[in-house]
Amino acid sequence: MTAPAGGWRTATVAGLRRPIARSVELRLDVHDRVDHLPGQHYVVRLTAEDGYTAQRSYSVASAPGDPLVELFVERLDDGEVSTYLADVVEPGDELEVRGPIGGWFVWDGATPALLVGGGSGVVPLVAMVRHARALGRLDLLRVAVSARTLAELPYADELVEAGALIALTREAHGIRPAARLTDMDLLPLWEPGQTAYVCGSAGFAESASQLLVGLGLPPASVRVERFGPSALELPKR
Numbered sequence: 001m002t003a004p005a006g007g008w009r010t011a012t013v014a015g016l017r018r019p020i021a022r023s024v025e026l027r028l029d030v031h032d033r034v035d036h037l038p039g040q041h042y043v044v045r046l047t048a049e050d051g052y053t054a055q056r057s058y059s060v061a062s063a064p065g066d067p068l069v070e071l072f073v074e075r076l077d078d079g080e081v082s083t084y085l086a087d088v089v090e091p092g093d094e095l096e097v098r099g100p101i102g103g104w105f106v107w108d109g110a111t112p113a114l115l116v117g118g119g120s121g122v123v124p125l126v127a128m129v130r131h132a133r134a135l136g137r138l139d140l141l142r143v144a145v146s147a148r149t150l151a152e153l154p155y156a157d158e159l160v161e162a163g164a165l166i167a168l169t170r171e172a173h174g175i176r177p178a179a180r181l182t183d184m185d186l187l188p189l190w191e192p193g194q195t196a197y198v199c200g201s202a203g204f205a206e207s208a209s210q211l212l213v214g215l216g217l218p219p220a221s222v223r224v225e226r227f228g229p230s231a232l233e234l235p236k237r
């Protein structure tokens with residue numbers, strides 16, 4: 001039997017790693033899975049014994065060809081859902097998920113793109129990088145990512161290997177001193193005809209988008225995904 005598209009599904013936690021502090025990488029075996037496109041996300045819904053539910057969105061880090069769906073969750077100290085996923089979930093546990101979701105923040109695998117991510121906002125961009133690598137088309141992507149330190153940058157090794165510009169705000173990286181992402185960082189990555197994908201906190205997304213438009217990218221070519229609380233995600237009783 002096929003589950004209806006868009007409905008809630010059960011996902012078994014097939015793998016769990018903590019590659020960097022204060023975060024967890026979950027590899028999910030999603031039952032009756034619908035293939036995702038790079039950039040899409042899932043919603044994870046937790047239900048307490050008294051029926052209280054909370055749901056949050058998490059971008060997919062894995063490429064479409066991966067048999068498992070990989071999520072990367074940054075643990076927020078006072079976070080309702082991220083603390084549960086980071087501290088409580090174990091391999092073999094089952095989670096309720098809905099997805100894949102999103103039709104705008106999606107890379108088609110064929111057109112030039114400039115990816116700009118901050119913190120855990122790099123997660124959907126990693127799916128795009130992995131997809132490009134699987135297609136043998138890493139040449140289509142230019143990548144710039146930002147974090148406080150290299151140790152706090154999710155998927156740092158893969159991003160470095162993909163040639164990403166790494167902007168660290170609290171430490172130098174190579175010859176680049178500690179500083180926020182600037183237009184001078186992005187200028188060498190910009191090429192006419194690119195679509196830009198910007199993902200991170202609301203503040204990061206706003207400033208990175210402004211840098212790109214300031215460089216000359218048409219605003220319509222800049223696609224933005226903001227991580228943060230959303231009205232749709234308020235817990236329900």
Ligand SMILES: Cc1cc2nc3c(=O)[nH]c(=O)nc-3n(C[C@H](O)[C@H](O)[C@H](O)COP(=O)(O)OP(=O)(O)OC[C@H]3O[C@@H](n4cnc5c(N)ncnc54)[C@H](O)[C@@H]3O)c2cc1C
Binds near residue numbers: 057075076226227
């Ligand atoms: C489309 C989409 C994709 C996302 N993908 C990812 C992802 O791949 N990995 C990931 O870790 N997160 C991702 N997020 C953010 C995620 O949905 C949650 O907002 C985050 O995990 C916090 O949930 P929580 O229940 O732990 O915190 P909450 O209990 O909701 O909030 C706790 C406190 O943190 C604040 N807060 C909430 N969210 C954030 C945030 N993102 N950053 C800083 N402060 C916040 C709240 O205002 C509150 O003060 C995504 C969000 C969206 C909309």
